[in-house]
Amino acid sequence: MDMTAMVDVAFLLLTFFILTAQFRVQDAATIETPSSISGIKVPDKDIMTIGLSKDGNVYFGIDNQQKRRDMLDNFAAANGMSFTEKEKKAFSILSSFGVPKSQLRAFLNLDPEQRNAFKQPGIPIDSTGAGVGNELKDWVFNARKANNDLRIALKGDNLAKFPSFKNVLGTLQAQNINKFNLITGTEAPPAGWKNE
Amino acid sequence: MSEIDTSGGGGKGDGKVRAKKASTKIDMTPMVDLGFLLITFFILATTLSKPSSMTLNVPDKTKTEETEPIKASNVMTIFLGKDNKAHYIFGKAASEDPEIKTVGFGYDLRKAILTEAQKVPADKFVVVIKPTKESTYRNVVDIMDEMAITKMKRYALVDELMPDEKKLLKDKLKLDL
Numbered sequence: 001m002d003m004t005a006m007v008d009v010a011f012l013l014l015t016f017f018i019l020t021a022q023f024r025v026q027d028a029a030t031i032e033t034p035s036s037i038s039g040i041k042v043p044d045k046d047i048m049t050i051g052l053s054k055d056g057n058v059y060f061g062i063d064n065q066q067k068r069r070d071m072l073d074n075f076a077a078a079n080g081m082s083f084t085e086k087e088k089k090a091f092s093i094l095s096s097f098g099v100p101k102s103q104l105r106a107f108l109n110l111d112p113e114q115r116n117a118f119k120q121p122g123i124p125i126d127s128t129g130a131g132v133g134n135e136l137k138d139w140v141f142n143a144r145k146a147n148n149d150l151r152i153a154l155k156g157d158n159l160a161k162f163p164s165f166k167n168v169l170g171t172l173q174a175q176n177i178n179k180f181n182l183i184t185g186t187e188a189p190p191a192g193w194k195n196e
Numbered sequence: 197m198s199e200i201d202t203s204g205g206g207g208k209g210d211g212k213v214r215a216k217k218a219s220t221k222i223d224m225t226p227m228v229d230l231g232f233l234l235i236t237f238f239i240l241a242t243t244l245s246k247p248s249s250m251t252l253n254v255p256d257k258t259k260t261e262e263t264e265p266i267k268a269s270n271v272m273t274i275f276l277g278k279d280n281k282a283h284y285i286f287g288k289a290a291s292e293d294p295e296i297k298t299v300g301f302g303y304d305l306r307k308a309i310l311t312e313a314q315k316v317p318a319d320k321f322v323v324v325i326k327p328t329k330e331s332t333y334r335n336v337v338d339i340m341d342e343m344a345i346t347k348m349k350r351y352a353l354v355d356e357l358m359p360d361e362k363k364l365l366k367d368k369l370k371l372d373l
Contacts, residue, residue: 007224010231017238034334036341038250052333151247156333162276165333166355173254181249184337190306193345 031059031157035187042183048143048150049052049183050136054157056164057122060139061096062150068092074112075101075138083108090115098122101135127163129170136171144175155183250340254353268292270320272312274305275361276339276370278330286312290360296368301338309346323351326361 012080031051044063051059062068069092076082080103087108091097098120099107110118126134144150152172156165172180198353268289275283282305288294299305313321325339336353343351357365366370 003228007228007231010235012227014231014235014238017235017242021238021242033247034337036248036337037251037340037344038248040249040251042247042249154252156337158332160333161329162327162331162333162336162355163329165336166327169254172198178254180252182252182337183247184250186248187341190345192208 016051019191023110031155033155033184034180035156035185037187037193039182039188040181042181043151046147046149046151047153048140049153049155050140051096051098052154052156052160052164052168053122054159055122056160057098057120058125058136058164059096059098059120059144060123060144060176061094062143062147063095064147065092067143067147068094071081071139074142076147078138078142081105100124125167125171127167127170129167129172129174134171136168137175140172140175140177151184152177152180154180250337250344252340265322266322269322270316271322272293272309273324273361274309274339275357275365276325276327276331276335277365277369278328280332280335282335282339282366283365283369283371284308284312285364289317290358290364294364296364298369301335301342305339306346309342309348313346313348319349321348321350323348325351325353326357327353327355328357328365 002056008010031053047063049059049061051061053059062071069088070092072088081104083105087105090108097104097107100121100123103121107115107118107120123136123139124133125136128134130137154165154168172178269287271288272284272286277283277298280301282301283296283298285294285296297308299308309323323343325336325343326334340353
């Protein structure tokens with residue numbers, strides 16, 4: 001029997017799956033998350049990702065390019081800054097970033113390769129959650145202003161120390177956010193464990 | 197199966213006798229096998245790569261609810277120490293000189309939690325989790341996971357250590373946390 005047709009379909013399917021495999025987002029810093037037995041998947045849209053690297057640096061990002069622009073506009077208005085169209089475009093394609101506002105314009109004006117090579121120092125944050133130097137609270141506030149349905153996802157590195165995590169939690173609680181999702185890898189529950 | 201015909205065409209015919217090559221048929225089964233394997237791999241890989249999320253709800257800091265005081269005899273306090281070790285006390289407050297034990301994460305910790313939980317009726321047992329400044333984010337996620345695995349209904353994540361507890365850790369374990 002001539003199986004050419006079946007093999008053709010098989011290769012077509014293969015090509016489809018290869019092409020629709022999502023590219024992994026170029027994160028500002030590599031973050032290895034711990035694993036958990038939770039079976040709930042991270043939602044795809046309306047999500048605000050706060051990354052915490054092992055050195056305690058905080059990175060921030062939201063999905064949807066238009067919402068990123070709106071957030072940037074809100075942030076600029078609140079801080080008396082302005083951005084050119086080129087900078088806004090560069091910002092809207094970044095999935096996450098971690099630079100203080102003083103370095104933001106310079107960062108956005110770099111070429112893409114320079115941006116990838118640049119070691120982002122993280123968004124300033126403090127332990128009270130509401131201090132003047134805490135820029136994370138501004139970003140969170142302006143992001144929620146741009147998109148009211150945002151859910152918070154915390155992506156922490158395995159080796160991030162607890163005090164840094166506590167500061168992030170403090171910043172969020174100061175804005176009355178008490179429900180979060182912690183992004184974790186998948187782990188099989190122990191044998192015989194049933195999800196009730 | 198389609199064939200690739202590699203039999204040579206007729207030779208130059210210059211009078212020399214050439215042995216006629218037998219035509220070879222290439223069996224494509226292994227290639228098709230690999231193709232299907234790759235498909236299966238990509239199907240599974242794209243669905244599994246979605247990271248899962250663990251929900252964490254913390255109480256509202258602005259509202260202080262009046263909760264009934266918990267008896268120390270029903271409470272297991274787990275301190276997350278450094279180097280991925282957990283230390284726990286059960287049944288007594290830190291000021292009452294309790295016995296403090298150290299376990300690693302994973303199976304040992306699970307066994308410890310379940311052992312202590314059996315000593316108290318299920319709806320009264322409370323676990324208080326106190327991460328210290330040397331513990332990592334991974335320790336916090338792991339202990340929340342253990343709560344889910346051991347199906348603990350009542351637990352609390354508290355980020356401050358009481359002076360009694362600091363003294364206890366310092367005296368008994370020589371840990372300055």
